[in-house]
Amino acid sequence: MTSPTSVLPPDAPAWPADIYRTLRERDIKQVSYVPDAGHKHLINMCHADNQMKVVTLTTEEEGVALACGAWLGGERSVLLMQSSGVGNCINMMSMLKTCQFPFLTLVTMRGDFGEGNPWQVPMGQATKAVLEAMGLIVYKVERPEDVGPTVDMAAQIAYDSQQPVAVLIGQKVIGAKKFVKKG
Protein backbone atom coordinates (compact mmCIF):
# COMPACT_ATOMS: atom_id res chain seq x y z
CA MET A 1 0.00 0.00 0.00
CA THR A 2 1.18 3.49 -0.77
CA SER A 3 1.65 5.47 2.40
CA PRO A 4 -1.37 7.69 3.08
CA THR A 5 1.05 10.53 3.74
CA SER A 6 1.87 10.44 0.02
CA VAL A 7 -1.48 12.13 -0.68
CA LEU A 8 -0.07 15.31 0.85
CA PRO A 9 0.97 18.15 -1.45
CA PRO A 10 4.63 19.20 -1.12
CA ASP A 11 3.70 22.42 0.65
CA ALA A 12 1.56 20.73 3.32
CA PRO A 13 2.55 21.53 6.90
CA ALA A 14 4.00 18.71 9.00
CA TRP A 15 1.47 18.70 11.83
CA PRO A 16 -1.45 16.96 10.05
CA ALA A 17 0.85 14.03 9.23
CA ASP A 18 2.02 14.06 12.86
CA ILE A 19 -1.62 13.66 13.93
CA TYR A 20 -2.20 10.90 11.38
CA ARG A 21 0.79 8.88 12.60
CA THR A 22 -0.33 9.34 16.20
CA LEU A 23 -3.84 8.12 15.42
CA ARG A 24 -2.36 5.00 13.80
CA GLU A 25 0.00 4.38 16.71
CA ARG A 26 -2.86 4.78 19.18
CA ASP A 27 -4.99 2.26 17.30
CA ILE A 28 -7.75 4.71 16.37
CA LYS A 29 -10.00 2.82 13.96
CA GLN A 30 -13.06 5.02 13.38
CA VAL A 31 -12.59 8.56 12.13
CA SER A 32 -15.64 10.78 11.74
CA TYR A 33 -15.77 14.35 10.62
CA VAL A 34 -17.59 17.37 9.42
CA PRO A 35 -14.89 18.91 7.26
CA ASP A 36 -12.85 21.94 8.10
CA ALA A 37 -10.10 23.42 5.97
CA GLY A 38 -7.74 23.01 8.91
CA HIS A 39 -8.30 19.23 8.87
CA LYS A 40 -8.13 18.91 5.06
CA HIS A 41 -4.81 17.07 4.90
CA LEU A 42 -5.59 14.77 7.83
CA ILE A 43 -8.96 13.86 6.31
CA ASN A 44 -7.31 13.02 2.99
CA MET A 45 -4.76 10.78 4.73
CA CYS A 46 -7.48 8.97 6.68
CA HIS A 47 -9.47 8.37 3.49
CA ALA A 48 -6.33 6.98 1.85
CA ASP A 49 -5.84 4.49 4.71
CA ASN A 50 -7.89 1.34 4.20
CA GLN A 51 -7.39 0.38 7.86
CA MET A 52 -9.40 3.39 9.00
CA LYS A 53 -13.19 3.50 8.88
CA VAL A 54 -13.99 7.04 7.84
CA VAL A 55 -17.49 8.41 8.36
CA THR A 56 -18.67 11.70 6.90
CA LEU A 57 -21.25 13.28 9.19
CA THR A 58 -24.06 15.70 8.50
CA THR A 59 -23.61 17.29 11.93
CA GLU A 60 -20.98 16.88 14.61
CA GLU A 61 -23.23 15.45 17.30
CA GLU A 62 -23.56 12.33 15.16
CA GLY A 63 -19.83 11.85 15.71
CA VAL A 64 -20.21 11.93 19.49
CA ALA A 65 -22.84 9.18 19.28
CA LEU A 66 -20.71 7.23 16.79
CA ALA A 67 -17.73 7.39 19.17
CA CYS A 68 -19.83 5.94 21.98
CA GLY A 69 -21.02 3.13 19.72
CA ALA A 70 -17.48 2.44 18.57
CA TRP A 71 -16.35 2.05 22.18
CA LEU A 72 -19.30 -0.21 22.99
CA GLY A 73 -18.17 -2.32 20.05
CA GLY A 74 -14.54 -2.33 21.15
CA GLU A 75 -12.95 0.26 18.87
CA ARG A 76 -11.26 3.59 19.46
CA SER A 77 -12.36 6.59 17.44
CA VAL A 78 -11.72 10.26 16.86
CA LEU A 79 -14.07 13.09 15.86
CA LEU A 80 -12.58 15.83 13.67
CA MET A 81 -14.40 19.12 13.57
CA GLN A 82 -14.20 22.88 13.47
CA SER A 83 -14.89 24.88 16.61
CA SER A 84 -18.32 25.90 15.33
CA GLY A 85 -19.27 22.22 15.43
CA VAL A 86 -18.64 22.03 19.16
CA GLY A 87 -21.88 23.93 19.70
CA ASN A 88 -23.76 21.25 17.78
CA CYS A 89 -22.51 18.56 20.16
CA ILE A 90 -23.51 19.86 23.55
CA ASN A 91 -26.41 17.65 24.59
CA MET A 92 -24.94 14.54 22.98
CA MET A 93 -21.86 15.05 25.15
CA SER A 94 -24.07 14.33 28.17
CA MET A 95 -23.54 10.69 27.34
CA LEU A 96 -19.76 10.98 27.73
CA LYS A 97 -20.05 11.99 31.35
CA THR A 98 -23.06 9.89 32.30
CA CYS A 99 -21.67 6.69 30.85
CA GLN A 100 -17.97 7.50 31.37
CA PHE A 101 -17.11 6.98 27.73
CA PRO A 102 -13.58 7.69 26.57
CA PHE A 103 -13.71 10.25 23.77
CA LEU A 104 -11.20 12.08 21.62
CA THR A 105 -11.97 15.07 19.43
CA LEU A 106 -9.56 17.26 17.50
CA VAL A 107 -10.98 20.73 16.98
CA THR A 108 -9.54 23.19 14.49
CA MET A 109 -10.24 26.69 15.73
CA ARG A 110 -12.08 29.52 14.06
CA GLY A 111 -13.07 32.73 15.79
CA ASP A 112 -9.77 32.55 17.57
CA PHE A 113 -6.50 34.37 16.77
CA GLY A 114 -7.06 37.02 14.09
CA GLU A 115 -10.38 35.71 12.77
CA GLY A 116 -11.60 37.66 9.74
CA ASN A 117 -15.24 36.49 9.76
CA PRO A 118 -17.25 37.98 12.61
CA TRP A 119 -19.84 35.19 12.44
CA GLN A 120 -17.19 32.71 13.60
CA VAL A 121 -16.15 34.66 16.66
CA PRO A 122 -18.92 33.92 19.21
CA MET A 123 -18.64 30.14 18.97
CA GLY A 124 -14.87 30.23 18.67
CA GLN A 125 -14.55 32.29 21.82
CA ALA A 126 -16.98 29.99 23.66
CA THR A 127 -15.50 26.68 22.48
CA LYS A 128 -13.22 25.94 25.43
CA ALA A 129 -15.79 26.99 28.03
CA VAL A 130 -18.51 24.89 26.40
CA LEU A 131 -16.33 21.79 26.29
CA GLU A 132 -15.23 22.23 29.88
CA ALA A 133 -18.81 22.84 30.98
CA MET A 134 -19.69 19.44 29.52
CA GLY A 135 -16.89 17.78 31.46
CA LEU A 136 -14.23 17.38 28.78
CA ILE A 137 -10.53 17.83 29.41
CA VAL A 138 -9.28 20.50 27.00
CA TYR A 139 -5.74 20.89 25.67
CA LYS A 140 -5.06 23.88 23.43
CA VAL A 141 -2.13 23.90 21.02
CA GLU A 142 -0.58 27.12 19.70
CA ARG A 143 2.60 25.82 18.03
CA PRO A 144 2.74 23.38 15.09
CA GLU A 145 5.46 21.25 16.70
CA ASP A 146 3.26 20.69 19.77
CA VAL A 147 0.31 19.27 17.81
CA GLY A 148 1.49 15.68 17.39
CA PRO A 149 2.76 15.20 20.98
CA THR A 150 -0.40 16.81 22.40
CA VAL A 151 -2.70 14.57 20.37
CA ASP A 152 -0.63 11.61 21.54
CA MET A 153 -1.08 12.50 25.22
CA ALA A 154 -4.75 13.34 24.64
CA ALA A 155 -5.27 9.88 23.16
CA GLN A 156 -3.46 8.38 26.14
CA ILE A 157 -5.59 10.04 28.78
CA ALA A 158 -8.73 9.42 26.70
CA TYR A 159 -8.22 5.73 26.15
CA ASP A 160 -5.94 4.61 28.98
CA SER A 161 -7.75 6.65 31.64
CA GLN A 162 -11.16 6.63 29.92
CA GLN A 163 -11.74 10.35 29.81
CA PRO A 164 -13.42 12.66 27.29
CA VAL A 165 -10.77 14.93 25.78
CA ALA A 166 -10.64 17.72 23.22
CA VAL A 167 -7.53 19.11 21.57
CA LEU A 168 -8.02 22.63 20.25
CA ILE A 169 -5.70 23.48 17.38
CA GLY A 170 -5.41 27.25 17.45
CA GLN A 171 -5.39 29.67 14.55
CA LYS A 172 -1.77 30.46 15.37
CA VAL A 173 -1.13 26.94 14.05
CA ILE A 174 -3.62 26.91 11.20
CA GLY A 175 -3.46 30.54 10.13
CA ALA A 176 -6.44 32.89 9.90
CA LYS A 177 -8.25 32.95 6.58
CA LYS A 178 -8.21 36.35 4.93
CA PHE A 179 -11.50 37.97 3.96
CA VAL A 180 -10.37 40.97 1.96
CA LYS A 181 -12.79 43.86 1.91
CA LYS A 182 -12.32 47.45 0.97
CA GLY A 183 -13.77 50.31 2.97
Added chain:
Amino acid sequence: MSTAADRLDRRALVSALLADRGGLLVIAGLGSPAWDITAAGDTPLSFPLWGAMGGAAMIGMGVALAQPARRVLVISGDGEMLMGAGALATIGAKRPANLAICVLDNGQYGETGGQATHTALGVDLAGMARAAGFPVTETISRAEDIPAARRALHTAPGPVLVVAKIATGEPEKTFPSSDGAYLKSRFRHALLGAV
Protein backbone atom coordinates in the same frame (compact mmCIF):
# COMPACT_ATOMS: atom_id res chain seq x y z
CA MET B 1 -55.84 8.04 8.49
CA SER B 2 -55.16 4.80 10.26
CA THR B 3 -57.15 3.63 13.25
CA ALA B 4 -56.07 1.81 16.39
CA ALA B 5 -57.28 -1.45 14.89
CA ASP B 6 -54.71 -1.36 12.10
CA ARG B 7 -51.80 -0.40 14.30
CA LEU B 8 -49.38 -2.65 16.14
CA ASP B 9 -49.06 -3.22 19.86
CA ARG B 10 -45.56 -1.97 20.70
CA ARG B 11 -44.79 -4.54 23.38
CA ALA B 12 -45.96 -7.48 21.28
CA LEU B 13 -43.90 -6.19 18.36
CA VAL B 14 -40.70 -5.63 20.34
CA SER B 15 -41.06 -9.00 22.06
CA ALA B 16 -41.41 -10.65 18.66
CA LEU B 17 -38.35 -8.82 17.33
CA LEU B 18 -36.19 -9.74 20.33
CA ALA B 19 -37.35 -13.34 20.95
CA ASP B 20 -34.52 -15.82 20.40
CA ARG B 21 -32.25 -12.92 19.55
CA GLY B 22 -29.03 -14.91 19.51
CA GLY B 23 -26.01 -12.60 19.33
CA LEU B 24 -28.04 -9.55 18.36
CA LEU B 25 -26.70 -6.25 19.75
CA VAL B 26 -29.51 -3.83 20.62
CA ILE B 27 -29.52 -0.06 21.12
CA ALA B 28 -32.81 1.54 22.23
CA GLY B 29 -33.66 5.21 21.94
CA LEU B 30 -34.77 7.14 24.98
CA GLY B 31 -38.23 6.85 26.46
CA SER B 32 -40.71 4.16 25.57
CA PRO B 33 -38.43 2.11 23.28
CA ALA B 34 -35.99 1.73 26.19
CA TRP B 35 -38.85 0.54 28.40
CA ASP B 36 -40.06 -1.78 25.61
CA ILE B 37 -36.77 -3.61 25.20
CA THR B 38 -36.50 -3.95 28.95
CA ALA B 39 -40.00 -5.41 29.19
CA ALA B 40 -38.95 -7.93 26.54
CA GLY B 41 -36.12 -9.11 28.82
CA ASP B 42 -33.12 -7.08 29.92
CA THR B 43 -29.74 -8.46 28.88
CA PRO B 44 -26.18 -7.06 28.90
CA LEU B 45 -26.16 -6.84 25.11
CA SER B 46 -28.92 -4.23 25.21
CA PHE B 47 -27.99 -0.57 25.62
CA PRO B 48 -31.08 1.46 26.53
CA LEU B 49 -30.76 5.25 26.44
CA TRP B 50 -32.21 7.67 28.97
CA GLY B 51 -31.01 10.73 27.07
CA ALA B 52 -28.81 11.64 24.08
CA MET B 53 -31.94 12.18 22.00
CA GLY B 54 -31.24 11.76 18.31
CA GLY B 55 -28.17 9.59 18.88
CA ALA B 56 -29.50 6.03 18.86
CA ALA B 57 -28.96 5.31 15.16
CA MET B 58 -25.41 6.68 15.22
CA ILE B 59 -24.53 4.69 18.34
CA GLY B 60 -25.77 1.67 16.42
CA MET B 61 -23.57 2.62 13.48
CA GLY B 62 -20.48 2.85 15.70
CA VAL B 63 -21.17 -0.60 17.10
CA ALA B 64 -21.91 -1.96 13.62
CA LEU B 65 -18.61 -0.66 12.19
CA ALA B 66 -16.67 -2.04 15.16
CA GLN B 67 -18.40 -5.43 15.00
CA PRO B 68 -19.00 -6.20 11.32
CA ALA B 69 -19.71 -9.87 12.03
CA ARG B 70 -22.52 -9.07 14.47
CA ARG B 71 -26.02 -7.83 13.72
CA VAL B 72 -26.94 -4.51 15.33
CA LEU B 73 -30.56 -3.50 15.84
CA VAL B 74 -31.53 0.02 16.84
CA ILE B 75 -35.06 0.34 18.21
CA SER B 76 -36.20 3.91 18.52
CA GLY B 77 -39.18 6.20 18.41
CA ASP B 78 -40.32 8.51 15.64
CA GLY B 79 -39.43 11.66 17.61
CA GLU B 80 -35.95 10.37 18.40
CA MET B 81 -35.31 9.34 14.79
CA LEU B 82 -36.58 12.67 13.49
CA MET B 83 -34.18 14.55 15.77
CA GLY B 84 -31.33 12.49 14.33
CA ALA B 85 -32.68 12.49 10.77
CA GLY B 86 -29.30 13.53 9.39
CA ALA B 87 -28.04 10.14 10.55
CA LEU B 88 -30.14 8.56 7.80
CA ALA B 89 -27.92 10.35 5.27
CA THR B 90 -24.75 9.44 7.18
CA ILE B 91 -25.76 5.77 7.41
CA GLY B 92 -27.02 5.72 3.82
CA ALA B 93 -23.68 7.06 2.64
CA LYS B 94 -21.61 4.53 4.63
CA ARG B 95 -24.02 1.60 4.22
CA PRO B 96 -23.09 -0.74 7.07
CA ALA B 97 -24.64 -4.04 5.97
CA ASN B 98 -25.11 -5.29 9.54
CA LEU B 99 -27.13 -2.33 10.84
CA ALA B 100 -30.90 -2.37 11.14
CA ILE B 101 -33.24 0.25 12.56
CA CYS B 102 -36.81 -0.24 13.69
CA VAL B 103 -38.73 2.98 14.30
CA LEU B 104 -41.69 2.56 16.63
CA ASP B 105 -43.91 5.20 15.12
CA ASN B 106 -46.96 6.35 17.05
CA GLY B 107 -46.89 9.86 15.63
CA GLN B 108 -46.47 11.30 19.11
CA TYR B 109 -43.93 12.57 21.58
CA GLY B 110 -45.16 10.08 24.15
CA GLU B 111 -43.05 11.14 27.12
CA THR B 112 -44.02 14.79 26.98
CA GLY B 113 -47.78 14.83 26.61
CA GLY B 114 -48.54 13.23 23.29
CA GLN B 115 -47.80 16.16 21.00
CA ALA B 116 -47.91 15.24 17.30
CA THR B 117 -44.62 14.43 15.60
CA HIS B 118 -43.90 15.15 11.96
CA THR B 119 -44.84 11.58 11.02
CA ALA B 120 -48.41 12.33 12.14
CA LEU B 121 -48.33 15.22 9.69
CA GLY B 122 -47.25 13.26 6.65
CA VAL B 123 -43.48 12.86 6.95
CA ASP B 124 -42.40 9.39 5.81
CA LEU B 125 -39.27 8.16 7.62
CA ALA B 126 -39.05 5.01 5.48
CA GLY B 127 -39.15 7.20 2.39
CA MET B 128 -36.38 9.36 3.80
CA ALA B 129 -34.24 6.28 4.48
CA ARG B 130 -34.94 4.96 0.98
CA ALA B 131 -33.92 8.28 -0.52
CA ALA B 132 -30.74 8.16 1.59
CA GLY B 133 -29.77 4.84 0.02
CA PHE B 134 -30.96 2.24 2.53
CA PRO B 135 -31.41 -0.89 0.37
CA VAL B 136 -34.25 -2.23 2.53
CA THR B 137 -37.04 -0.03 3.86
CA GLU B 138 -40.51 -1.06 4.93
CA THR B 139 -43.51 0.36 6.73
CA ILE B 140 -45.67 -2.12 8.61
CA SER B 141 -48.88 -1.74 10.58
CA ARG B 142 -50.41 -5.23 10.88
CA ALA B 143 -49.45 -8.17 13.06
CA GLU B 144 -49.15 -10.43 10.04
CA ASP B 145 -46.35 -8.17 8.75
CA ILE B 146 -44.16 -8.84 11.79
CA PRO B 147 -42.45 -12.10 10.72
CA ALA B 148 -41.21 -10.61 7.43
CA ALA B 149 -40.13 -7.43 9.18
CA ARG B 150 -38.25 -9.48 11.76
CA ARG B 151 -36.46 -11.38 9.00
CA ALA B 152 -35.46 -8.12 7.32
CA LEU B 153 -34.26 -6.60 10.59
CA HIS B 154 -32.29 -9.70 11.60
CA THR B 155 -30.84 -10.89 8.31
CA ALA B 156 -31.32 -8.67 5.24
CA PRO B 157 -28.15 -7.01 3.95
CA GLY B 158 -28.54 -3.50 5.27
CA PRO B 159 -28.75 -0.89 6.31
CA VAL B 160 -32.40 -1.75 6.93
CA LEU B 161 -35.06 0.60 8.23
CA VAL B 162 -38.52 -0.60 9.23
CA VAL B 163 -41.15 1.88 10.35
CA ALA B 164 -43.67 0.10 12.55
CA LYS B 165 -46.91 2.01 12.93
CA ILE B 166 -47.85 1.38 16.55
CA ALA B 167 -50.93 2.23 18.55
CA THR B 168 -50.84 5.20 20.88
CA GLY B 169 -51.12 4.65 24.60
CA GLU B 170 -48.50 3.86 27.14
CA PRO B 171 -47.97 0.41 28.56
CA GLU B 172 -46.69 0.11 32.10
CA LYS B 173 -43.15 1.50 32.28
CA THR B 174 -40.50 -1.15 32.74
CA PHE B 175 -37.29 0.67 33.58
CA PRO B 176 -33.78 -0.55 32.91
CA SER B 177 -30.96 0.66 35.11
CA SER B 178 -30.32 4.36 34.59
CA ASP B 179 -26.64 3.94 35.51
CA GLY B 180 -25.03 4.71 32.16
CA ALA B 181 -21.55 3.62 33.21
CA TYR B 182 -22.96 0.25 34.28
CA LEU B 183 -24.94 -0.16 31.05
CA LYS B 184 -21.81 0.60 29.03
CA SER B 185 -19.54 -1.67 31.01
CA ARG B 186 -21.88 -4.65 31.08
CA PHE B 187 -22.32 -4.36 27.30
CA ARG B 188 -18.56 -4.33 26.73
CA HIS B 189 -17.92 -7.17 29.16
CA ALA B 190 -20.59 -9.32 27.53
CA LEU B 191 -19.39 -8.52 24.02
CA LEU B 192 -15.64 -8.27 24.44
CA GLY B 193 -14.86 -10.19 27.62
CA ALA B 194 -12.74 -8.63 30.34
CA VAL B 195 -11.87 -5.11 29.22
